[in-house]
Amino acid sequence: MTVQTIPVLDLQDFVSGSGPDAGSDIKSQAFVKALGEALSEPGFFALVNHGVEQxxxxxxxxxxxxxxxxxxxxxxxxxxxxxKGQRGFTQFGKEHAKDSEAPDLKEFWHLGRDRATAHPxxxxxxxxxxxxxxxxxVMTTLFKQLETCAGHLMSACAQYLQQPADFFTAQVKEGNTILRVIHYPPVPADAVPASQRAAPHEDINLITLLCEATTPGLELLQLNGEWLPVQPIQGQIIVDTGDMLQALSNGLLKSTTHRVVNPSRSRDRRFSMPFFVHPRPEFDLAPLPGCVERTGGNQLFPAETAGQSLERRLKEIGLA
Structure with a gap:
C-alpha cells in the first residue's frame, strides 16, 4: 500500500458543518486549522472525500x-x-519555469469557465x-466539480486568515481559473540535458488542486534542501499554496517550490490535471493587515493586482 508523504485532510470534516453554522463545529474548526498548518508548512496537502468523481x-x-x-x-x-497560452493547445517545449532557460518537457491544453462572465x-x-x-x-463537468471543491477550500482558507467565510467567494466566482491538461510524452533523445518535465517553480494563483497524476514524478522542496516525492494515490487531490495567496497572507501561507522529474525509463508517459484557482484580475493582493501582524508586523509583499501578477508571470515563463 502506497503511503502519502504529506498531510492528508478529509473535506467532509469541513463540509459537514457547511450549514448556517459553517465552520463552527469541532470537525470544521479542526479542518481549518489543519489546512492552514499544511499550507504554511509544507505548503501542500492531500485531500480525500473531495466530491470529484473518480x-x-x-x-x-x-x-x-x-x-x-x-x-x-x-x-x-x-x-x-x-x-497567450491561456486557452487551447501549447506545444511541447514552449513553456519554461520562471528562472530556467531550459524548456519543460510537456505539452498542454488550457480551459476555463464555459459560460458568460460579467467581466468579458x-x-x-x-x-x-x-x-x-x-x-x-468531460472537461466542462470536471471543471465544475473541481470548482465546487475549491470553493470549500477557499472558505476554509478565509477562516484561517481570520476573514469572513465568503471573503474569496465573489473574487473566485469570476476569476480566471484554469484547468490545465498536461501530457508529458516520452523524453526525446535530443532533449536539452538540463530540461525536466517541469523545472522547479511555484504556482502563481491562490491555490492549486491537482487530480492524481497517472504516474509519480511530483516532488516538493523541503526546508532542509531535500526533495520530497508526493505520491499520486487514487482518490486524493493534491492541494498547494500559490504565490497570490502567499502574498495576500504576507507569507503566512507558503508557496512551495516543486518540480516534476524525468522518469527513470525515458519511454514512460505521464498525464496530470492541475486546477489553478484565480481571483478576479482587479483583486488586490496587498497583504492583509491581520496577516502582517501575525507574521512580525512588516509588509513583505508589494501591493499588486491579480491581473498584474498574472501578466508578469506569463512573460516570465515564455507564454506572453
Whole structure:
C-alpha cells in the first residue's frame, strides 16, 4: 500500500458543518486549522472525500490521451498566439519555469469557465478540439466539480486568515481559473540535458488542486534542501499554496517550490490535471493587515493586482 508523504485532510470534516453554522463545529474548526498548518508548512496537502468523481477523472484522462495522440499539425491548429497560452493547445517545449532557460518537457491544453462572465475582458472564450467530441463535456463537468471543491477550500482558507467565510467567494466566482491538461510524452533523445518535465517553480494563483497524476514524478522542496516525492494515490487531490495567496497572507501561507522529474525509463508517459484557482484580475493582493501582524508586523509583499501578477508571470515563463 502506497503511503502519502504529506498531510492528508478529509473535506467532509469541513463540509459537514457547511450549514448556517459553517465552520463552527469541532470537525470544521479542526479542518481549518489543519489546512492552514499544511499550507504554511509544507505548503501542500492531500485531500480525500473531495466530491470529484473518480469516473470523471478517468474519463478526462481518456479524452486527454485521445487529443495528445493526434498528429502534430492537427494539434497546432489549436495554438493561437493571441491566447497567450491561456486557452487551447501549447506545444511541447514552449513553456519554461520562471528562472530556467531550459524548456519543460510537456505539452498542454488550457480551459476555463464555459459560460458568460460579467467581466468579458477577464478571460477569453474556450476553444475545443473537434476531433475528440468527448473532450468538451468531460472537461466542462470536471471543471465544475473541481470548482465546487475549491470553493470549500477557499472558505476554509478565509477562516484561517481570520476573514469572513465568503471573503474569496465573489473574487473566485469570476476569476480566471484554469484547468490545465498536461501530457508529458516520452523524453526525446535530443532533449536539452538540463530540461525536466517541469523545472522547479511555484504556482502563481491562490491555490492549486491537482487530480492524481497517472504516474509519480511530483516532488516538493523541503526546508532542509531535500526533495520530497508526493505520491499520486487514487482518490486524493493534491492541494498547494500559490504565490497570490502567499502574498495576500504576507507569507503566512507558503508557496512551495516543486518540480516534476524525468522518469527513470525515458519511454514512460505521464498525464496530470492541475486546477489553478484565480481571483478576479482587479483583486488586490496587498497583504492583509491581520496577516502582517501575525507574521512580525512588516509588509513583505508589494501591493499588486491579480491581473498584474498574472501578466508578469506569463512573460516570465515564455507564454506572453
Amino acid at each position: 469516473r470523471l477523472i478517468d474519463a478526462a484522462y481518456g479524452a486527454a490521451e485521445a487529443f495528445f495522440a493526434l498528429p502534430e499539425n492537427t494539434k497546432a491548429e489549436y495554438e493561437l498566439a493571441e491566447m 475582458t477577464a478571460y477569453p472564450e474556450n476553444i475545443w478540439p473537434r476531433e475528440v467530441p468527448q473532450f468538451r463535456p
